[in-house]
Amino acid sequence: MKHTISVLLQNKPGVLSRVTGLFSGRGFNIESLSVAQTLEPDVSCLTLVTSGEDTIIEQITKQLHKLIDVIKVTDMCEHDNVEREMALIRVKAEAHTRAEVLRIIDIFRGKVIDVGPKSYVVEVTGKASKLQAVIDILRPIGIQEIVRSGTIAMTRAQKS
């Protein structure tokens, strides 16, 4: 099963390689990874998506905890949370397909962020499943390039 794990880290050189080294060294798998500073400048938040049986996920969280620079590990699957990914897609946009592309992007609440003579670059955010849906629909029109970010996640506000 897929798990999104959020890790708060000391923002120091080499910390990311401690995390990725742990995954490669112990044969755990990383499907996506995203890391950036938090509100506190000396703390980073790393979000990674991994998959495995419960015993593997348990080991992953325990081993992450064991790293000296790790402040907090949260398995987002244990919480009500929102997750987002972003994709930049360069799609063919010629005279007869331009309108069609715009319509599709509009349906998925995406944006055109660069316009070329024969292509658009569109930006779409959402859950992985939504991004996949956009890609599947644009593919017949002609996708030239895709760049996708890792997942980022946040717990929802508690309903009192």
Add this chain to the structure above:
Amino acid sequence: MKLTGAQAFIKCLEEHGVEVIFGYPGGALIDVYDELMKNDKVHHVLTRHEQAAVHAADAYGRVKGEVGVALVTSGPGATNAVTGIASAYMDSIPLVVFTGQVPTKLIGNDAFQEVDIVGITRPITKHNYLVKDADELVAIIREAFHLAKTGRPGPVLVDLPKDVLATRITYPEVKPITMRTYKPTYEPHPGQIEKACRAMLKAKKPVIYAGGGVILSNSNEELTELARRLDCPVTMTLMGLGGFPGTDPLSMGMLGMHGTYYANMAVANCDLLIAVGARFDDRVTGRVDAFAPHAEIIHIDVDPSSISKNVRVDIPIVADCKHALGAVNAWFARSKDFNAKECAEKHRSWHEQIREWKNKHPLGYVEETDIIKPQFVIQKLHELTGGDAIITTEVGQHQMWTAQFYHFNKPRQWATSGGLGVMGYGFPAAIGAQMAAPDKVVIDIAGDGSIQMNIQELATCRQEKLPVKVAILNNGYLGMVRQWQELFYNKQYSSTVMEVAPDFVKVAEAYGAVGLRATKPSEVEPVIREALKINNTVFMDFVIAREEGVYPMVPAGKATTEMLLV
């Protein structure tokens, strides 16, 4: 008053009570060595290889119960130290290794004798540091010592660029260490202790399985108290030997691949397994699904990631073994439900069963009159040292024979590379042990293959005037691999025959040490007696039965009940 980084480094060692360090100089460390020469509180032992320096520091720490310290230069000095660091990591040995580094400005430049040792040792250290700012030097060294010895101990590496050692700094005041991200759990959860004690109360066929954590946490007394109170048989891992007296009637010796028949049978049939500071290593469990299949399992460990890693655990207790065992003992001391007599009565048939297994297949070997059996040498060493020597080993058959036949009664008299299995560990470890305990008899039990991996340390022994004794069980083979080839590879002794070997007596003599040899069983005792009398380093070359095997043996991947016996 301002100090240079090198001066602050040495002052910080003094602050931590460090009396002995093991190392090897080099260009990047000249500033430190210059200061060391002026200092009379920190004694530096010059080994003849950086790997040996780290093993010596490792064993020094084990024997003294302190943090061992090694100091090696940049580049090859650092890479040579890697095996020693990895071994200490696998065995959770508290160690701080300092490496020289090229000046900060040159880092990343492929400078002479530059290597990214922080990158290289990331997976084999508990934590590591590159000191980029001289003002952080002392704080980092303090953290390194703190990390090495607290929680689950382990090696910590501190990389020291040459310019940092030359920069003048103000030595910071001593402050209590607070680390936002590091707070090991020492105290057990009372609810889990209650559960564990109830399970112990109920068990008819309990076994205590004690690992290196018992030694590291100094909880041998608490463990012994519990075992005796519950009248519970005890088996130990290779790292746990000495955690419970090996000659005690409740001791079943070692378990696992070369464990005793009765220890393995007891674990396979017990209804409660009490694991204390052990990590269910594959050499212990054999086929995992057949390990303690009928047992409820209690697991006490300070490292949460050790729990349920290889084997599912029913009652986990994350805590320091000493605190957890103390809490368990206190529970029994005040429990009205516990009655020692009833408990002994309840376990009686279990003890009878174990005795039966023990009588059926005791630990033993076939004695011979004209050829020396290795087990006989170990027995004689045990007898003639009164079981009181500090023993180190290399890795291989001799190591397993020692674990089986030198019945360790006390903790910290045994140093072996258990997890990583380093040939070449024992001789430098004996140097570290002898430095830690100058008045003790220290013996490295070695094979003829492994002694050659760090044989240059004869020079260190001589320079420090250490009366280290080395017992070489010489069979002209890399015996453990040969045994596997004999059993599982149609006796194809590929590259395990030591066709050329030095005359160990002459090698010892070449260094100004003493060499003795025994080729017949009748010569074993006189050789050991003479060696123990000599106040010098002694090599004892025991020419032993060439194709003797280590038994019992659980073939890799088999259940621990599927033992090959003598």
